Amino acid sequence: MTESPVIRLTDLSKRFGTLAAVDDISLEIGRGEVVALLGPNGAGKSTTIDLALGLATPSSGTAELFGGTPRAAIVGGRVGAMLQGGALLPTMTVAQSVALVAAAHNHPLPVAEALERARVTDIARQRVSSLSGGQLQRARFAVAVVSNPQLLILDEPTAAMDVEARHVFWESMREFTSQGRTVVFATHYLDEADSFADRIVILSRGRVVADDAPAEIKAVVTGRVVAFTLDNGTADVRAVLEALPGVHAVDHRAGRFSVRTDDSDGVLRTVLATWPRIHDIEVVARTMDDAFLALTSTKETVR
Numbered sequence: 001m002t003e004s005p006v007i008r009l010t011d012l013s014k015r016f017g018t019l020a021a022v023d024d025i026s027l028e029i030g031r032g033e034v035v036a037l038l039g040p041n042g043a044g045k046s047t048t049i050d051l052a053l054g055l056a057t058p059s060s061g062t063a064e065l066f067g068g069t070p071r072a073a074i075v076g077g078r079v080g081a082m083l084q085g086g087a088l089l090p091t092m093t094v095a096q097s098v099a100l101v102a103a104a105h106n107h108p109l110p111v112a113e114a115l116e117r118a119r120v121t122d123i124a125r126q127r128v129s130s131l132s133g134g135q136l137q138r139a140r141f142a143v144a145v146v147s148n149p150q151l152l153i154l155d156e157p158t159a160a161m162d163v164e165a166r167h168v169f170w171e172s173m174r175e176f177t178s179q180g181r182t183v184v185f186a187t188h189y190l191d192e193a194d195s196f197a198d199r200i201v202i203l204s205r206g207r208v209v210a211d212d213a214p215a216e217i218k219a220v221v222t223g224r225v226v227a228f229t230l231d232n233g234t235a236d237v238r239a240v241l242e243a244l245p246g247v248h249a250v251d252h253r254a255g256r257f258s259v260r261t262d263d264s265d266g267v268l269r270t271v272l273a274t275w276p277r278i279h280d281i282e283v284v285a286r287t288m289d290d291a292f293l294a295l296t297s298t299k300e301t302v303r
């Protein structure tokens with residue numbers, strides 16, 4: 001029998017009145033994957049996470065974890081979560097908070113190990129109420145990992161962290177995932193998704209608009225477009241362009257070709273040498289942010 005995916009969302013929707021916060025999402029995430037849910041404010045990242053964890057009830061469709069209900073997976077200690085605004089008791093110390101959660105699970109990590117993994121050993125005896133925003137996030141990470149979960153779900157885990165704290169956080173997370181665990185994290189930051197995830201799912205208005213490896217996503221959202229008109233250009237021209245190194249996509253309409261590439265100089269040189277009569281040449285840079293906005297404001301699908 002084949003292993004069930006760690007997460008399986010099937011035709012999942014969540015409506016609030018007339019708003020479809022999650023709009024017919026189907027997604028499978030397997031063991032050992034590190035997946036970023038990327039999208040602007042209101043894209044549906046938190047709602048998708050809530051549905052996957054069984055914290056919200058779908059309007060339609062299903063969410064399964066490890067082939068069963070989210071609740072069964074959570075009760076079985078297979079899931080650790082770090083959600084936006086997830087509260088810790090202010091009067092407890094960091095170590096006490098972690099110990100409390102450890103006591104509720106069958107196979108927890110030793111508390112000291114969870115503290116170390118989240119890099120909070122030095123603040124373990126501090127009360128939660130005295131922590132800075134970034135320290136609080138790390139304490140919440142310690143609480144999420146102490147149950148020794150196979151799946152970690154993190155909603156904007158680095159939101160309150162400065163650059164240094166982010167670095168430390170991702171370093172500790174890397175250690176954690178090197179052991180074949182699955183991690184899903186929501187973020188606004190393309191660079192964070194790129195450097196940490198091995199798969200990026202971009203959400204926009206409740207829908208999946210891209211789902212691919214970071215390199216593929218970056219190829220779509222970076223680079224330049226070389227455009228030119230070639231009178232009497234044929235399908236052969238398109239095939240030649242597509243075969244050039246660094247070319248990601250070629251569009252052809254009424255004699256006008258648009259070539260999306262990360263080697264615009266190379267493309268232009270070849271094109272001029274091959275078809276010297278081209279005219280109306282344009283080379284347009286697409287910034288990461290522009291392209292990301294374009295991707296999340298249309299229903300264009302990468303995969």
Ligand SMILES: Nc1ncnc2c1ncn2[C@@H]1O[C@H](COP(=O)(O)OP(=O)(O)OP(=O)(O)O)[C@@H](O)[C@H]1O
Nearest residue numbers: 016019020021039040041042043044045046047048
């Ligand atoms: N309980 C609720 N009642 C009504 N609308 C809601 C509720 N929860 C979320 N929404 C709406 O659903 C949409 C998706 O919200 P969600 O929080 O999932 O987005 P997000 O991608 O996580 O955004 P952010 O990056 O700002 O956290 C938003 O338009 C939000 O206002």
